[in-house]
Amino acid sequence: MSTRIRPRPVHRTGRTGRTGLSLLLAAAVALGVTGLTAPAHAADPTPGTGTAPTPQPSTATPALVDGLAEPADASLPAATAARAHLAGHQDRYRIPSPDRDLATDAVTTDADGTETVRLGQKYRGIPVLGAQYVVRMTHKDGERTVTGTSGSYFTALDLDTTRPTLPAPAAVQNAVRQVREELAKGGYRPSHAKSAKDGLTGTDRGLTVLPTGKGVLARHVTVRGTDPATGSPVVQEVFVDAATGIAVFEYGGLPTFSPTASAGVAAQRSGTSMRDGAPAAPASGSTGVTGSGVLLHGATVPLNLTKDAATGQYLLRDSAHMADSKSHNVIQTWDASSVWYQDVSGQWPESVVPFAMPTTKAPQEMTDSGAVDAHWAAGKVYEFYRGTFKRDSLDGKGMAINSLVGVTDFGSPFVNAFWDHTKMVYGTGDDEYRSLASDLDVVGHEMTHGVVEHTADLVYAGQSGAMNEAIADYFGNAIDITVNRTSMTDPEASLIGGDLCRTRAPKDCAFRDLNDGATTKGFLGLPLGSSYDNGGVHVNSTIFSGALWDIRESLGGELADQIVYKALTSYITPLDGFDEGRDAVVAAAKALHVKGDRMAKVKQAFDAHGIVPGWEKSLGLDSDVLLGRLGTLMAFVGTGNAPSAGGDWWAAPKSADADGTEPYAVWTGRTDGKGKPRRISPVDGRSHLSPVTDGTRVVWVAVGDAPGDDPWARTYDILSAPVGGGRVTTLYSTGSEISGLSVDGDTVAWSRRDEATSLQRVLYLKGGDTTPREVPVGRDYNQTAEPAVKDGRIAYIHDGMFDGTYGIVVEVFDTRTGRTTALGTPSQPEWISTPVITAAGVYWLIDTDYTDDAFTTLRRASLDGSAVTDVITENGPHPVRAYGLAASDTAVTLTLYSSFSQVFEDYNDSLAKLWQFTPQGAPLGRVSCSKGQQSNAAAGAGSRVLWMDTTTTDTDLVTRARPAGTCR
Secondary structure, three states, X not given: OOOEEEOOOOOOOOOOOHHHHHHHHHOOOOOOOOEOOOOOOEOOOXXXXXXXXXXXXXXXXXXXXXXXXXXXXXXXXXXXXXXHHHHOOHHHHOOOOHHHHEEEXXXXXXXXXXXXXXXXXXXXXXXXXEEEXXXXXXXXXXXXXXXXXXXXXXXXXXXXXXXXXXXXXXXXXXXXXXXXXXXXXXXXXXXXXXXXXXXXXXXXXXXXXXXOOOXXXXXXXXXXXXXXXXXXXXXXXXXXXXXXXXXXXXXXXXXXXXXXOOXXXXXXXXXXXXXXXXXXXXXXXXXXXXXXXXXXXXXXXXXXXXXXXXXXXXXXEEOOOOOOOOOOOOEXXXXXXXXXXXXXXXXXXXXXXXXXXXXXXXXXXXXXXXXXXXXXXXXXXXXXXXXXXXXXXXXXXXXXXXXXXXXXEOOEOOOOEEEOOOXXXXXXXXXXXOOOOOOHHHHHHHHHHHHHHOOXXXXXXXXXXXXXXXXXXXXXXXXXXXXXXXXXXXXXXXXXXXXXXXXXXXXXXXXXXXXXXXXXXXXXXXXXXXXXXXXXXXXXXXXXXXXHHHHXXXXXXXXXXXXXXXXXXXXXXXOOOHHHHHHHHHHHHHHOOOOHHHHHHHHXXXXXXXXXXXXXXXXXXXXXXXXXXXXXXXXXXXXXXXXXXXXXXXXXXXXXXXXXXXXXXXXXXXXXXXXXXXXXXXXXXXXXXXXXXXXXXXXXXXXXXXXXXXXXXXXXXXXXXXXXXXXXXEEEEEOOOEEEEEEEOOEEEEEEEOOOOOOEEEEEEEOOOOOOEEOOOOOOOOEEEEEEEEOOEEEEEEEEEEOOEEEXXXXXXXXXXXXXXXXXXXXXXXXXXXXXXXXXXXXXXXXXXXXXOOOEEEEEEXXXXXXXXXXXXXXXOOOEOXXXXXXXXXXXXXXXXXXXXXXXXXOOOOOOEEEEEOOOOOEEEEOOOOOOOEEEEEEOOOOOEEXXXXXXXXXXXXXXXXXXXXXX
């Protein structure tokens, strides 16, 4: 038997795969100066040399080793024997102390004696995010043999874990602020607005090492609340640098059936089991009986019920399926029609009650609600995993299976379903869609999310999240067609959710089709943690699930299901991407003695869907790359990580440092792409953020430790340097956070929150001033924020009381004359963007109609306050959903979100895209036809635009000199 060792590549572009983990972490969030990305593990270039950092592998441990037949001690526990194997082959694994640094995550033993040991890496006792190494062994006839290994162990970690760490309350506060600013999409939410009341709270989860470069010690915080724009629940995992207090990484994604209702919904680890928050066991004397019910599709099916001894009622509580389980748990279905889906994630609502009936025949209302379908289907899914794979419930240990049926969206129909890490939750459906529990493949999908979580635990973001969805889709469909004896050749066999509709045909009703022909050529690059689809977990899933389904069509269900299950349970690890997933499936097939023509079909399936080495490099752009691999995949939010343009120059932040001490550096270059970009910020251990340029100089903020005894005091220094590099000067230093930095000529302006009053104020420096002046506000309790500078004028948002009435208005302050001009009259908007000032006037976006349609108005005014005009109105014939704005003297560029207007028929993408308009609002077309998300636009001269683009699965700073026009 030959041994195959797959080492880690020297470089792999922005991936959610394990070899790209530090690249994933470099794709963290940065908003203003309150958030930074994690450092990429790169060589530290000398300022001004123009040498781009090149990420290097942060581990020497191989990603996959198979074909082994090496003896292991059969007398030891499996995890101990696995560690001993790793310790005995340090030349292969480069793991110096497995006993010290590898904690047991899980041990599973199959009926044939196959043992899978999952070992989580710890660094000096602190868990390392996503780092898991798997050892596979056989144990039978008194002998144990190691057959292979796979996973991630980061050998380059070298950090001080003894220094004082950020107090948990401070980390929680920073994480909550991070998420709140994300949800504001880079704009300003007035305190009066209903959308500002998000109720965000944070829970400390302890310390974690982020395995980027030499490692970053972070505090893990779970942030929960409500997205003010959509009303969706927000449960986001945020990692705050334990040394600087800055959010450095974030991911999320509540595993939902459809992406439509998951926008803004983020992942969580509730930290509880169903035994913690769920109902107690059946009362003594309760008995199991068999009843019946009618599915929504009309079939009568048997139901396992329990007669409650206390009430005499028959409950949708099934103890028969798990009678042979050591846990003796139950499968139960609950009436959740009184609760909103926003209130059930990770908790057990008190108002949820058991479905109960006076006889063993389920009444019609239980059919109508989807309760009969949910209960029957849960039993069928349990049977499939128990009978096919000998798996004891979702966790393999007999956990209770609970389904909540009939949840609503604030009382309105909810057309979705999700696994919340403890239970299944099914929405009501609506006039067209039946209850989401009414299609067996949906129930199988959600329950498989539970299986995935308790095996590979694929992180629900990017490629790993798409694989999570793909495996849930695969087994959901496999269970459906197995139970219903549907042929694999049936054209409807590959449909997910095809039987949910009341009037539409399955092909028109289905949410996804595993035979849709998706390939990596159509991969949609999305920011990790994106408010749309959590980095593409649904929209990209059929690339991988399509390959798996092809294997099932080629090899038959029995063998294909075993291959995919073995890959999931014995090979795949939390941050694997499509490449690792392919390797896992091929290795699993080999372990199941698949060879020859059948093995060729397995590989051909992945080839057909474009999952081949180097596929990410083939994803093309129709624009010019100015600076690659920014490491800021959350490019659509905030302004602190946005590029800036002025004259013929741009400035942008970029992940830079190798040792974890400097998450960001400032880079500059020419907007036409001539010459090489260069780093202009010093290498001084500080985080350099929020660069802005007027084409002559670059101004930015450096965040560092403050002198003195307080280990958590920070300094915020405004620095300046020529655009081409040169002497860096400090313009101003403060201990308060700075946001909204802007520069033009001899004027620099910014926002700062007064710690005593919590009010924001716009400050500015002019000429050679060293002491900032404050833009006059005129009222003690009003505030000013979000400045933009042009020709000595500062446009900003004024928020407060005006003649006894609360309101918001954009104003312009002339630093030369001291005159303040209001651009229109105060109003009470839900949201307003940072104003953009040009030589001809001021533009801003505003949401004024208090509806949930998310449409915004593009407004323009002359500098003297006259000619206030709604260029594009939110209540007009062609409204837009715009949350990003850039403008030159001749063109306006908007960041538009999905389905923003029916008039533009070629805009059929669900991602944020850039559109350019004339100053009068006439559309000039799409700026770029690239497939990834486009955001954080900066206007160059004329129609030139710079922006952050995620098409290549990374984030690149790119430019076009003119719009691409119509994209077909």
